[in-house]
Amino acid sequence: MVKSFPYQLYLVISEETCVHNHFLTVAEQAVKGGVDLVQLREKNTSTQAFLQKAFQLKEVLDRYNVPLIINDQLEIAQQVEAYGIHVGTSDIAPTQIRENWKNLQCLGYSIEDIQQLDTLESKTADYLGISPVFSTPTKIDTITEWGLNGIQQIRSMTDKPLVAIGNMNIQNTYEVIKAGADCIAVVSAICACRNPATAAEQLRNEIEKA
Ligand code: TZP
């Protein structure tokens, strides 16, 4: 269990979403710009390739003391000795993850509707992903969007750290933090930029303003 969640700018990265630079370069530049947590989320790759990317990314992040979270894949997360794992409601259940990974430090769980908040699975998580805050072309299998009202509602019902994900950018970061999110998670706002360090710095500035 994490005792605290000091992270505010969370990069969710995959090789294919990094259109202008190699994903390891994006990760390193983003960290230099202020990203303080990174998740590797590979959807269209073999287990072997995912594992290899995870080792490579961990090596970069370790140099900056930035923790690595692995999306969905428990064995990969354990093999690379990641800081944690992030799952959604249709993945391996948080309770099952805890049973199988005794010294797991950080477990993230995305919720997509309000009924999922008051469940054992949500309570088992170290942080909750509010998914998606705004609809996004990066993930199209979502059911609705939380919006600012959704964040406020969840904030009033739980003390868990809340990570806002879904079309987050420099225009909406300030209001999302003000609505009650603790951390902003982005794919495109950093991965699709030519200059990931500047993109991260600008997001960080918005967070600090709020
Ligand atoms: N989960 C909910 S929305 C999303 C994930 C992984 C994708 C966010 O991508 P972007 O490009 O930051 O909108």
Ligand code: MG
């Ligand atoms: Mg998943």
